[in-house]
Amino acid sequence: MAPVEQDPLLLLRQSIASGSSIMPTASADADAPEVSLSQATHLTFTSPVRTSLPIDTPTRFVPKDTPVDLRSIYFAWLNRDVAIPEYNSFALQLNQDLGGKAQVHKFAYMERLDLITWLESASEDNELIKPLAGDKDGSVSTAAAALASKGAAAPAIGSTLGRSGKGTLDPRLASIYNSERKMGDRNSVLRGIKPTDFSHVRKLAAIFMTKKPLHVPSSHTASSTTIASHQKQKRPDPIILLSPSASSLLRMSNIKSFLESSQYVPPNSLSASSTSANMLHINRLIKDIDANRPMRFILVEGTEQFKPEYWNRVVAVFTTGQTWQFKNYKWSNPTELFRHVPGIFVGWRGEQPPESVRAWGHRVMNVAVDRWNNPGTTTVDSSRWRDREAVEGIWKAIESNMRAKGWKRDQAPASI
Structure with a gap:
């Protein structure tokens, strides 16, 4: 070759x-x-x-x-x-x-x-x-x-x-x-191949950045400035936490297919590609918050890289009912955790959720999916039409919580 x-x-x-x-x-x-x-x-x-x-x-x-x-x-x-x-x-x-x-x-x-x-x-x-x-x-x-x-x-x-x-x-x-x-x-447009050091500009600009305005802007000017600033703000990404448990029906390998395409495949099946990713992104249009552009959600299994302010952006926690999942969370007590963030348990249709999940009450949503009956199938089973119903129920709960917590078109809530 x-x-x-x-x-x-x-x-x-x-x-x-x-x-x-x-x-x-x-x-x-x-x-x-x-x-x-x-x-x-x-x-x-x-x-x-x-x-x-x-x-x-x-x-x-x-x-x-x-x-x-x-x-x-x-x-x-x-x-x-x-x-x-x-x-x-x-x-x-x-x-x-x-x-x-x-x-x-x-x-x-x-x-x-x-x-x-x-x-x-x-x-x-x-x-x-x-x-x-x-x-x-x-x-x-x-x-x-x-x-x-x-x-x-x-x-x-x-x-x-x-x-x-x-x-x-x-x-x-x-x-x-x-x-x-x-x-x-x-590089060619800027007439060079080496990055230019503009650090000296910071010293020159510091004089102007620290000066206070000499007059109070009129209501019209203030309103315009506020709107312009509001429009320039970058919207933060909401965060969904997954359970890292090996018994979870939803892992990093199949969560994207489930939440984006309403198609459930087992985490270890041939159709769910193996992945070592620590973070995934999915998009969803939340019309009641921003009807013009989809919101990007961040999906992670662990909170090791979390900064304190990230917790204000958590909109859902998927759980299997095992409390060790919450050990490093801001709220390690499940009862306290689910007062701030809605919980979601996904299990097989026809089976009772674990006793711990039932004890947490209505703050943890129970979602049932049909069992996977084709372990050798490498494509999505077309008979799994009820998966879409389950996924829409999950998104409805997440969207309702986001509105209640104060999510806006260009900002996350200050606290949850």
């Missing part, structure tokens, strides 16, 4: 652009199942053809003269939405799971930002990515990356050696080059 097609960075970028699956696997076999990143020995790309590369393969992303391995690049992509402190915490956990066999590279802020921007095809240039061998002017890598960003397969190296007499140019690429429009990235 041509070197361009085997390049880990281009394969990853092409797979992201086309939306094809990327799976950590424990071998290079064609039928190897997906495993956790700590157990993986290969990273398998399913498009344009199934290709498996060793997960510790060095890549062309070379900060400080040290190539970053494929595992670290893929891990950075999986955690692209989390803040640097949380990312470092996840990286430390993965390093512990690896047991000293390898270490995940800890990216600096600008390194990770530039890498994610390039992987998302938002930029064609990255000074930390070395050109491919024999590609000094970047013609091959740029052409392959451009095609990858459009979801096309990367071309073979022999047919795209370049322009201006540097080999035979593929007619398809010639057509693309004739129609291409030069686009500048943020």
Whole structure:
């Protein structure tokens, strides 16, 4: 296979652009199942053809003269939405799971930002990515990356050696080059490749920031200022806590399918993809709070990374009735906890909930789903139409609680 097609960075970028699956696997076999990143020995790309590369393969992303391995690049992509402190915490956990066999590279802020921007095809240039061998002017890598960003397969190296007499140019690429429009990235637009230090501006601005206004604004001006400030505020994301118990019917692996698509699959079934994610996002339109844009909910199993103010954003707690779940909560006593946050217990239809759940009374909502009768099925059972009824009941309870607690279009309640 041509070197361009085997390049880990281009394969990853092409797979992201086309939306094809990327799976950590424990071998290079064609039928190897997906495993956790700590157990993986290969990273398998399913498009344009199934290709498996060793997960510790060095890549062309070379900060400080040290190539970053494929595992670290893929891990950075999986955690692209989390803040640097949380990312470092996840990286430390993965390093512990690896047991000293390898270490995940800890990216600096600008390194990770530039890498994610390039992987998302938002930029064609990255000074930390070395050109491919024999590609000094970047013609091959740029052409392959451009095609990858459009979801096309990367071309073979022999047919795209370049322009201006540097080999035979593929007619398809010639057509693309004739129609291409030069686009500048943020570096070329700003006329430079090094970040500019604007820290001196803070000292100059401090004088103006500390001055008090010399007059009280009129009611009209004050109202306009308040509205503008109100519109610029970023809406916080509500938080839903899941039970980390292995007996829970809803885990990180199947909660997204359940709450977003109203489709229940067992956490360990083939149709519920295994995941080592510590946090998930789902979207839901809450018309009584904001009819114009969906709200993004954060789903987590643990509260280890919680700041005190995060508790004001918790809108539901899924529980199995085991009180050890609440050990590190702000309110470790279940009775006190469910005075502030609604509880949700999901069990099998026809079975009684645990005695502890019944003892907590109406503050914990009991939801029943049909048993899973097709353990070998890899697709959603179309007969499970009552799942939607159960999910809508859960969302109705969550929405009612959010309105009662004072959730607004652009702010969370000050306390719950």
